[in-house]
Amino acid sequence: xxxxxxxxxxxxxxxxxxxxxxxxxxxxxxxxxDEIHFDVMDGQFVPGITFGFVVLQAVRAATSLPIDVHxxxxxxxxYAAEYAAISNLTMTAxxxxxxxxxxxxxxxxxxxxxxxxTLNPDTPVDAIMAMLANVDRVLVMTVVPxxxxxxxMHEMLPKIEALxxxxxxxxxxxxxxxxxxxxxxxxxxxxxxGATTLISGSGIFGHADGVRAGVxxxxxxxxxxx
Numbered sequence: 725x726x727x728x729x730x731x732x733x734x735x736x737x738x739x740x741x742x743x744x745x746x747x748x749x750x751x752x753x754x755x756x757x758d759e760i761h762f763d764v765m766d767g768q769f770v771p772g773i774t775f776g777f778v779v780l781q782a783v784r785a786a787t788s789l790p791i792d793v794h795x796x797x798x799x800x801x802x803y804a805a806e807y808a809a810i811s812n813l814t815m816t817a818x819x820x821x822x823x824x825x826x827x828x829x830x831x832x833x834x835x836x837x838x839x840x841x842t843l844n845p846d847t848p849v850d851a852i853m854a855m856l857a858n859v860d861r862v863l864v865m866t867v868v869p870x871x872x873x874x875x876x877m878h879e880m881l882p883k884i885e886a887l888x889x890x891x892x893x894x895x896x897x898x899x900x901x902x903x904x905x906x907x908x909x910x911x912x913x914x915x916x917x918g919a920t921t922l923i924s925g926s927g928i929f930g931h932a933d934g935v936r937a938g939v940x941x942x943x944x945x946x947x948x949x950x
Contacts, residue, residue, distance in 0.1 A: 732758035732921040733943050734792060737783065738774065739925030746786040748935055755936030759790040761923045766797035769821050770870030777806055784810050792816055796869050801831035808835040816840040816863050819851050829858050844869060845877055849886045860897045862887055867904030873926055876905025881917045888918025908945040915946040922946055
């Protein structure tokens, strides 16, 4: 299922050392990461609060990689105009975060940012079927959004498989990202189910041999399925 879809590794800075954020990001890039994952939490859509535009500017200054901004916030499009000042950005919006997700995606795209969709573990693929023509990336949450370090929810694998089947039948450009509990033991499972982008925080930034080794270990594990 996965052989014709290149693998991307996306380190999530939620698990980075913020005392040396620029260095961690640079090491991830040097280690072969394909993008940087940036979690924005507002304390309303999810309980936690993380970081916003000023930190995003610092990450952009530290890397030339694409940045995926995962908006765990209510009404994410209200940030699009500000965030559009950052180059090479994807803004991933939760289908549950607004009453009009289609308008949200249009507003993000009109600002010059690539729009993407994500859905909580309890939200079925059917909830985004009508919008797949408007995005080329869907993020499957394999933990409950709002905190790092959670365990991978194996019951989400059929959701990844369902999206992969849709991609292979009618949405050939669809990128399937997976976020939550991605480590060396779960990366092969997500990849085998059809994922093309693996987002990992502690699996990369918490690696005993450093950030570069963390990126390499996730890639090698995912590639081990053949």
